[in-house]
Amino acid sequence: MKQSVSLITLGVSDYEKANAFYAALGWQPVLEIEETAFFQANGVVLVLWAREKLAADSGIADGGARWGGITLAYNCRSPEEVDAVIEEARAAGAEIPRSGAKTFWGGYSGVFVDPDGHPWEVAHNPHWTIGPDGSVSLG
Amino acid sequence: MKQSVSLITLGVSDYEKANAFYAALGWQPVLEIEETAFFQANGVVLVLWAREKLAADSGIADGGARWGGITLAYNCRSPEEVDAVIEEARAAGAEIPRSGAKTFWGGYSGVFVDPDGHPWEVAHNPHWTIGPDGSVSLG
Numbered sequence: 001m002k003q004s005v006s007l008i009t010l011g012v013s014d015y016e017k018a019n020a021f022y023a024a025l026g027w028q029p030v031l032e033i034e035e036t037a038f039f040q041a042n043g044v045v046l047v048l049w050a051r052e053k054l055a056a057d058s059g060i061a062d063g064g065a066r067w068g069g070i071t072l073a074y075n076c077r078s079p080e081e082v083d084a085v086i087e088e089a090r091a092a093g094a095e096i097p098r099s100g101a102k103t104f105w106g107g108y109s110g111v112f113v114d115p116d117g118h119p120w121e122v123a124h125n126p127h128w129t130i131g132p133d134g135s136v137s138l139g
Numbered sequence: 140m141k142q143s144v145s146l147i148t149l150g151v152s153d154y155e156k157a158n159a160f161y162a163a164l165g166w167q168p169v170l171e172i173e174e175t176a177f178f179q180a181n182g183v184v185l186v187l188w189a190r191e192k193l194a195a196d197s198g199i200a201d202g203g204a205r206w207g208g209i210t211l212a213y214n215c216r217s218p219e220e221v222d223a224v225i226e227e228a229r230a231a232g233a234e235i236p237r238s239g240a241k242t243f244w245g246g247y248s249g250v251f252v253d254p255d256g257h258p259w260e261v262a263h264n265p266h267w268t269i270g271p272d273g274s275v276s277l278g
Contacts, residue, residue: 001164001165001213001226001227002165002272002273003166003167003178003179003180003181003185003225003273004180004213004272004273004274005147005180005183005185005211005212005213005273006213006214006262006269006273006274006275007211007212007214007260007275008144008147008209008210008211008212009210009211009212009260010148010206010208010209010225011209011210025140026140026141027140027142028271030277031267031277035270037275040142040276040277041142041143041144041182041183041265042142042143042144042183042223043180043181043182043183043270043272043273043274044144044180044181044182044183044275045275045277046142046144051208053209054208055208057250057260058206058210058236058237058250058260059237059250059252059258060206060210060236060258061172061184061234062206062208063206064271065202065206065207066203066207066208066209067175067197067199067201067202067207067256068148068204068205068206068207068208068256069149069150069151069190069193069194069201069204069205069206069207069215069255069256069257070147070148070149070207070209070257071148071150071196071197071199072144072146072147072148073144073145073146073148074140074143074144074145075145075146075149077250084190087141088140089140091236091276093182094152095147097198097199098197098198099196108278111196111197111198116206116208117208118207118208119197119198119199121146121148121196121197122238123145123183130145131180131182133141133143134142134143134144134145134146134182135143135145135182135183136184137179138170138177138179138184139168
């Protein structure tokens with residue numbers, strides 16, 4: 001296995017609502033097939049798909065929990081950009097469990113949660129460089 | 140917000156065990172800080188971190204569910220490579236809820252689940268091209 005992640009699929013309960021939420025954040029699917037939206041990101045592809053289909057496809061007995069221990073992060077080039085993305089998400093209907101604030105690791109971050117309970121940390125790490133496509137390169 | 144994902148953080152209950160599992164699959168952290176492992180992948184960075192810290196940091200009340208509706212995918216260049224990765228994961232101690240088999244969408248895939256319940260679909264999609272770094276490009 002190589003160190004790569006091809007797709008991140010977010011299970012959704014209401015496909016139209018989830019799609020509208022990500023559209024409000026500026027995400028446009030490159031491909032939509034039978035209520036499956038594929039968003040080309042930085043190498044990795046983000047997918048929205050019915051949660052019950054994803055559970056069945058993953059061989060998972062789904063207890064319906066909103067969180068199973070995975071958080072995504074979106075890194076920004078400044079604290080101001082963190083605040084702007086958090087406000088964009090709030091306006092799109094996201095819950096904001098944590099507004100932008102200084103972090104213990106010397107950066108600045110906040111968190112929004114999408115309509116299906118999937119959290120995104122929005123962060124500025126002054127020690128990291130972000131490439132043109134938004135990728136963080138640590139190597 | 141741009142269409143990008145900077146980090147995927149997988150909450151883990153036993154840091155050493157999780158690290159050993161990913162090491163057995165060939166993943167080597169580029170950075171380790173206080174029981175936080177950062178793996179450089181294809182643009183996106185995969186992170187292993189204590190689940191209780193991730194929950195607190197995400198502003199989440201954690202019910203302890205193994206799955207919250209997110210599945211990762213690792214795309215391969217052939218069905219044979221899918222089988223090889225599934226067997227590599229099985230040997231590393233993963234649960235295999237679904238062995239490699241033909242899929243409804245015309246490809247071939249199986250699923251392994253890491254020690255903390257995070258599922259990875261391992262897939263070959265004959266219609267998609269995979270770049271040198273493992274990225275799927277749909278655009």
